[in-house]
Amino acid sequence: MALNKSHRQTAMDAGLISCHDCGKLMDGRHVPQNGHLACSRCNADVHFRKHQSVPTTWALVITAAILFAPANLLPIMQVELFGSVEYSTIMDGIIYFFHSGEYGIGLIIFMASILVPLFKIVGMISILLSIKFKWKRWLRHKTKMFHFIEFVGRWSMLDIFVIALMSTLVEFGSFTATQAAPAASYFAAVVVCTMFAALTFDSRLLWDA
Amino acid sequence: MIMKSAIAQQIACPACDLLLQNIHTVNGRNLFCPRCQTLLYQKKVDSISKVLAISMAGLLFYIPAIFMPLLTLNAMGMEQTGSIFDAFLCFYNQQYFLVTILLFFTSILFPLIRLSILFTVSLQLKIRLYSKSLFFLFRTAHHLDEWGMPDVYLIAIIVSIIKIHKMASIEYNIGFFCFILLVLMTRATTSALDPECFWRALDKLKIASSNRKSNGSK
CATH class of the missing domain: 1.20.140 (Butyryl-CoA Dehydrogenase, subunit A; domain 3)
Incomplete structure (x- = not known):
């Protein structure tokens, strides 16, 4: 692919906007009176850069970081066995798998419900800081990391789905029953916040610095 | 003034906004952005x-x-x-x-x-x-x-x-x-x-x- 004549000219420099939904390139210099320019093809709102991207992403990432604590410290599941109730946190479930020798599954749950959310929060914070302080190094790696964060976000829902299935299937009257516990809500909120953070963030801002 | 036809021949990288000439690819070949290496287009x-x-x-x-x-x-x-x-x-x-x-x-x-x-x-x-x-x-x-x-x-x-x-x-x-x-x-x-x-x-x-x-x- 050939670079444009003047090296490293962005679409914004040329007064062009590319639609985030369909990729169409259009002239962005004549914004209508109401301030909203719509894509001529798919009618999505188009902007040179996503509106209020950095503050919104900061807010969502900080919210996720705060909610991450109760999500991990409170119990996420309660198991009733012959009348006695036992609560377990996310980490308890993982340790249980390691004790019973099922390392593969233990590792999958550890990655999906602890490592991935943590990586997303830390990764987004480091990207946001690098915009704030205009760090111009490792731009390509940061972009790749952002794509990875976008891709991996949905997989943290794994634990929620497991609990939903367990509480439906393991329901043997008074002998044993499984139910969700408060951390499930916090954990779901963490997943939603980090996924929205990836959506509101505009990776083009990294390259503008 | 940018001509309409000139816009049609250009694309911008969705990840870094680099302005590029649009070229057509062969089936199965991928296009990557030269600056940030984001996958631009994969023809199917x-x-x-x-x-x-x-x-x-x-x-x-x-x-x-x-x-x-x-x-x-x-x-x-x-x-x-x-x-x-x-x-x-x-x-x-x-x-x-x-x-x-x-x-x-x-x-x-x-x-x-x-x-x-x-x-x-x-x-x-x-x-x-x-x-x-x-x-x-x-x-x-x-x-x-x-x-x-x-x-x-x-x-x-x-x-x-x-x-x-x-x-x-x-x-x-x-x-x-x-x-x-x-x-x-x-x-x-x-x-x-x-x-x-x-x-x-x-x-x-x-x-x-x-x-x-x-x-x-x-």
Whole structure:
């Protein structure tokens, strides 16, 4: 692919906007009176850069970081066995798998419900800081990391789905029953916040610095 | 002043906004941004026909996958069975509303909407039937790709089976196999989908239909 004549000219420099939904390139210099320019093809709102991207992403990432604590410290599941109730946190479930020798599954749950959310929060914070302080190094790696964060976000829902299935299937009257516990809500909120953070963030801002 | 034709020959990298000359690729070759190495375009063969076929197959599996029982557990002389929809109802009864809504959207509603949209859009492109809403629909499908999570759910089913198999004997029911097929079809639509090709076909269809209209009025 050939670079444009003047090296490293962005679409914004040329007064062009590319639609985030369909990729169409259009002239962005004549914004209508109401301030909203719509894509001529798919009618999505188009902007040179996503509106209020950095503050919104900061807010969502900080919210996720705060909610991450109760999500991990409170119990996420309660198991009733012959009348006695036992609560377990996310980490308890993982340790249980390691004790019973099922390392593969233990590792999958550890990655999906602890490592991935943590990586997303830390990764987004480091990207946001690098915009704030205009760090111009490792731009390509940061972009790749952002794509990875976008891709991996949905997989943290794994634990929620497991609990939903367990509480439906393991329901043997008074002998044993499984139910969700408060951390499930916090954990779901963490997943939603980090996924929205990836959506509101505009990776083009990294390259503008 | 930028000429319209000049704009048509350029594209901007979605990740770093670098302005590039648009070039056409051979099937199976990928285009990457020279600055940030983001995948710009991956050309796929016969995208519209494939998406039509696969989304139709996916829709056929949808109802049994969601409403038929997945697994039957046998323990202590008791039997327990459940479907994806039961799992949603179970959370609803436990009054975790945020989780319930999320569960409903990601595992039940969004996969259905996305498959239906892909089916409608590819069918109408195939039979050349234009309607204004196609652009909006296809845009919605693009956004739902990330939020529909049947594939994550499948891994969750496997994790649950490993959790349960020591304390109960497990029977696999129709719902389980249909759900696997639904996940496969959903993934297959993603890998067969060539958004650029769809957008161009939609543009062409729009122009053709407006030409037909103006000819008809004369």
